[in-house]
Amino acid sequence: MRREDDVLFFVLPAARRLLPALVSLPAACAACRRLFCYSGHVNVCPLSLTEDALLAREPIIQAQAADEVSRRFDDDPEDRALRPQRMRDMVGQRDVCARLAIALDAAQKRRETLGHILFDGPPGLGKTTFATVIPRDLGVTLQIASGAALMAPKDVVPYLTNAEEGSVVFIDEIHRLPKAVEEFLYPAMEDFRIDITLGEGVNARTINMPLKPFTLIGATTRTGMLSAPLRDRFQLREHLDFYTVEELAEIVRRSAAKLRAEIDDAAATEIAIRSRGTPRLANNRLRWVRDYATSKADGRINHKLAQAALAMQEIDQRGLDSQDRKYLETIIRMFHGGPVGVEAIAHTMNAAADTLEDEVEPFLLRAGLVVRTPRGRKATAETYEHLGLVPPADGQSRLF
Numbered sequence: 001m002r003r004e005d006d007v008l009f010f011v012l013p014a015a016r017r018l019l020p021a022l023v024s025l026p027a028a029c030a031a032c033r034r035l036f037c038y039s040g041h042v043n044v045c046p047l048s049l050t051e052d053a054l055l056a057r058e059p060i061i062q063a064q065a066a067d068e069v070s071r072r073f074d075d076d077p078e079d080r081a082l083r084p085q086r087m088r089d090m091v092g093q094r095d096v097c098a099r100l101a102i103a104l105d106a107a108q109k110r111r112e113t114l115g116h117i118l119f120d121g122p123p124g125l126g127k128t129t130f131a132t133v134i135p136r137d138l139g140v141t142l143q144i145a146s147g148a149a150l151m152a153p154k155d156v157v158p159y160l161t162n163a164e165e166g167s168v169v170f171i172d173e174i175h176r177l178p179k180a181v182e183e184f185l186y187p188a189m190e191d192f193r194i195d196i197t198l199g200e201g202v203n204a205r206t207i208n209m210p211l212k213p214f215t216l217i218g219a220t221t222r223t224g225m226l227s228a229p230l231r232d233r234f235q236l237r238e239h240l241d242f243y244t245v246e247e248l249a250e251i252v253r254r255s256a257a258k259l260r261a262e263i264d265d266a267a268a269t270e271i272a273i274r275s276r277g278t279p280r281l282a283n284n285r286l287r288w289v290r291d292y293a294t295s296k297a298d299g300r301i302n303h304k305l306a307q308a309a310l311a312m313q314e315i316d317q318r319g320l321d322s323q324d325r326k327y328l329e330t331i332i333r334m335f336h337g338g339p340v341g342v343e344a345i346a347h348t349m350n351a352a353a354d355t356l357e358d359e360v361e362p363f364l365l366r367a368g369l370v371v372r373t374p375r376g377r378k379a380t381a382e383t384y385e386h387l388g389l390v391p392p393a394d395g396q397s398r399l400f
Contacts, residue, residue: 092279093126100238128170147175163212261300329387
C-alpha cells in the first residue's frame with residue numbers, strides 16, 4: 001500500500017499480476033471518497049476496511065483452513081472420530097457410493113478434475129461426510145464454507161482464488177446463497193474464471209481472472225430453493241435417503257467400537273430402531289446410552305440397559321419423543337382426530353407453528369402417523385394403535 005499524487009494504491013495478493021492494469025484506473029472509495037486503485041468487488045479502500053475484511057482477503061494457508069474446518073464442523077472430538085474417513089468406510093447409501101466411486105476412478109484415470117456434485121436430503125444422512133471423504137480419496141485439499149456466511153461475491157472470492165488444481169470447495173446449506181453470489185459462481189463453475197469490476201460508473205473496468213480447475217460440492221436440505229441455472233451446473237446430483245435398521249445397527253456397532261464402549265447386537269438393534277433412519281440420531285442415542293451405562297452399570301451396554309436409557313429420554317419403540325406424542329394426542333383428544341390446521345395445534349401446544357412443521361411433522365408424515373389433507377392434519381388408524389387408543393367407530397371425525 002503506497003501513495004502517489006494523492007492516489008492510494010492497494011493490490012490484493014491474488015491480483016498482483018494485474019498491477020499494470022490497476023495503476024491506470026483510480027477509483028473513489030465508497031466509504032471515504034479517497035482515490036485509490038483496487039482489485040476487488042467492493043469500492044472501498046484499505047484504510048476504510050476493517051481488520052476482519054483485510055484478513056479475509058489474505059491467502060488462506062492450508063493449516064488455517066483445516067483449523068477452520070475443524071472448528072466449524074467438528075467441534076466435538078468424538079464426532080470427528082465417528083465420521084467415516086474414506087469412501088470404503090461408509091455404511092448405507094450403496095447406490096450413491098457406487099456412482100461416486102465410478103466418477104472418482106474415472107477422474108483419476110483421466111487426470112482430470114472431478115465434476116461438481118450436489119448432495120440433497122434430510123439433515124443427518126451424511127452429506128457433509130460424503131463431502132469430506134471425497135477429497136481424502138482423491139488426495140486433494142478441502143475448503144469448507146457455509147451458504148449463510150457468503151453474503152456477497154467478495155466473501156466467496158478467497159475460496160476460489162486459493163483453490164488448488166483439482167481441490168474441493170464445499171458449500172454447506174448452499175440454498176441459502178444470495179442471488180448475486182449464485183450468479184457470480186456461474187462462470188467460476190463452468191469456465192473457471194471470475195470477473196472483477198474496477199471503479200464505478202463510466203470509468204468502471206472489468207478484468208477477467210482465471211482460476212485453477214476445482215470441484216464444487218454443495219449440500220442442501222431444500223433442493224427446491226436452488227435456482228435452476230445453479231442446479232444444472234452440477235454434473236452429479238445425489239439424493240440421500242433414510243437408512244435401514246440393519247445399516248443403522250452396523251453404524252452403532254462401529255461407533256461404539258470407536259468410543260471404546262462394549263455393546264451387544266440386541267442393544268445396537270434397539271438403538272437403531274429408535275433412531276428414525278438417521279445416523280446422526282443413532283450416534284446421539286448411542287452417546288446417551290453409553291453415559292447411562294457408565295453411570296448406572298459397569299459401562300457395558302446390553303439390551304436391557306439400552307431400553308432403560310431410551311425410556312428415560314422418553315423415546316418410544318418407534319423413535320417418537322415426548323413432543324411427537326403430545327402432537328398426536330393433541331390432534332386426537334382436542335380435535336377428535338382432525339382434520340385441523342397446524343396453527344390451531346401450535347396454539348394448543350403453546351409451540352411455534354414452524355417448529356412443528358420443520359421438526360415434528362416430517363417424521364410423523366413419513367411414518368404414516370399423520371396425513372395432510374386440504375382441510376388440515378389428520379391422525380391415522382395407526383396413530384390410535386400406537387397410542388393405545390380406540391379410533392372413532394364410524395371412522396369419521398366429529399364436528400362438535
